[in-house]
Amino acid sequence: MTASFTSPLAEAMSEDLLARFLRYVRIDTQSRPDRERSPSTPGQLDLSRLLVEELHELGIADAELDEHGYVYATLPATVADAPTIGLIAHVDTSADAPGTGVAPLVHRAYDGGVIGLPREGTRLDPAVMPRLADMVGHDLVTSSGDTLLGADDKAGVAAIMAAVRHLATHPELPRPTLRIAFTPDEEIGHGATLFDIPRFGARCAYTVDGSRRGELQDESFSAIEVRVHVKGVGIHPGYATGKMVSALRVAAQMVAELPSDRLTPETASGREGFIHPTLFSGTAERAEVRWIVRDFDEGLLQSHVELLREVTDRVAGRHPGAEVEFEAIRQYRNMRAYLEDDPDVVTAAEEAIRAEGIEPLRAPIRGGTDGSRLSEMGLPTPNIFDGGYEYHSVREFASLQDMAASAAVIVRLAEAWTRR
Ligand SMILES: [Zn+2]
Structure with a gap:
């Protein structure tokens, strides 16, 4: 019927x-x-x-x-x-x-x-x-x-x-x-x-x-996109001892050190926001990670961006040879x-x-x-x-x-x- x-x-x-x-x-x-x-x-x-x-x-x-x-x-x-x-x-x-x-x-x-x-x-x-x-x-x-x-x-x-x-x-x-x-x-x-x-x-x-x-x-969410650009030091891997700084490895550590049991689209619901990687690309020399950061509350949104910035800085601090650029772009409110x-x-x-x-x-x-x-x-x-x-x-x-x-x-x- x-x-x-x-x-x-x-x-x-x-x-x-x-x-x-x-x-x-x-x-x-x-x-x-x-x-x-x-x-x-x-x-x-x-x-x-x-x-x-x-x-x-x-x-x-x-x-x-x-x-x-x-x-x-x-x-x-x-x-x-x-x-x-x-x-x-x-x-x-x-x-x-x-x-x-x-x-x-x-x-x-x-x-x-x-x-x-x-x-x-x-x-x-x-x-x-x-x-x-x-x-x-x-x-x-x-x-x-x-x-x-x-x-x-x-x-x-x-x-x-x-x-x-x-x-x-x-x-x-x-x-x-x-x-x-x-x-x-x-x-x-x-x-x-x-x-x-x-x-x-x-x-x-x-x-x-x-x-x-x-x-x-x-x-709706308030929304910011973050783009992290990593410049490493590329060199023939066979002769890289003590010289290479792999941009991809640095970028991967940034992704790995963010929470995965909260603040992710997979775990958040209702009024909770998240930090979500949307793109990961690069080589030993250069890498880029893009994130979308979302929350209903502007203050919480800013705190998620801060968390992302802290993790980025912490990982960058362990790799002094890498140049890291952090770019936050407002998308909507x-x-x-x-x-x-x-x-x-x-x-x-x-x-x-x-x-x-x-x-x-x-x-x-x-x-x-x-x-x-x-x-x-x-x-x-x-x-x-x-x-x-x-x-x-x-x-x-x-x-x-x-x-x-x-x-x-x-x-x-x-x-x-x-x-x-
Ligand atoms: Zn639509």
Whole structure:
């Protein structure tokens, strides 16, 4: 039996939403770290151009792709005197799992058992993916098993597009002016970098980039990347006695001397932060280690960076021949402080989620979103769910019922802002 939708509104949008989603995930939009231009990969522009075309087809004449790969568009208001509200999703997908050749599969009315995918022996097993237990009767979308699905964040893109289509074809529904943006390179931390906030001109915005039905996130990690560069003394290993200083060995000691039983992604949960090596490379002569440091609390974040600095200095002190450089780069800040100053933004989203018959789930994001940096840059931007799960893996899946609930929440959010 197929599970019911959260509302007739959600159901009415669902088939358009599914068709869009299946279209978008087939386009390879994986972003690439260490980008040389925006967007980092040309595939993102293929999806962005398609979105501009589809927005034009919906009668949104000003939809436009800018020179950095951002799509901006306006759906005009149907009521006077309401503030302009933004909707944002990112077109790129993560580089953590293969993203080329996504072949989506629709599993209608999920029966609660193991889903075996045709490629690479990938299985979606409710015994190890407990979220699946909530999905009995849902129409699920998966990849074929050898790639990610790209629900992060094409479920958000499709939910926004379906909601915009519904609103555009129902001018009798009350709505403020909606500004829409589709951003590139979110997964490599650059979604907000070239975002044109003055041009966007919204009072606040919502990223549609959460996961589970009901999620509303107004708190993210604060984030710093640390890069440690080690210059050693390279020499023929056969004649190296007393002379060689291996940069790789020095770097390895730094990694080894940090705690592994706490402050790691593998051991931390809830509100705990971590220090996580993301890159280790080099030769005897030169080595580099990159770390991401995360916490919800700015003071604790700084103390983790200090710990990393102490270990780096201690190891460097044992190898006087090595030159060590420590570089800390701010990535984004916890958005909560900015959103607390403007409580209407979160309250309107809570109202919209409840209007769809869903209880809002308020948990902090153990990560960042475009909204983390946009909030800091002056555009308050919490995050709402999009109905995708198991992000950044070949087991990624999306629930049509939950994606449709997300689209319905967007329609209700538009209405909620006409009452403010
Ligand atoms: Zn995302």
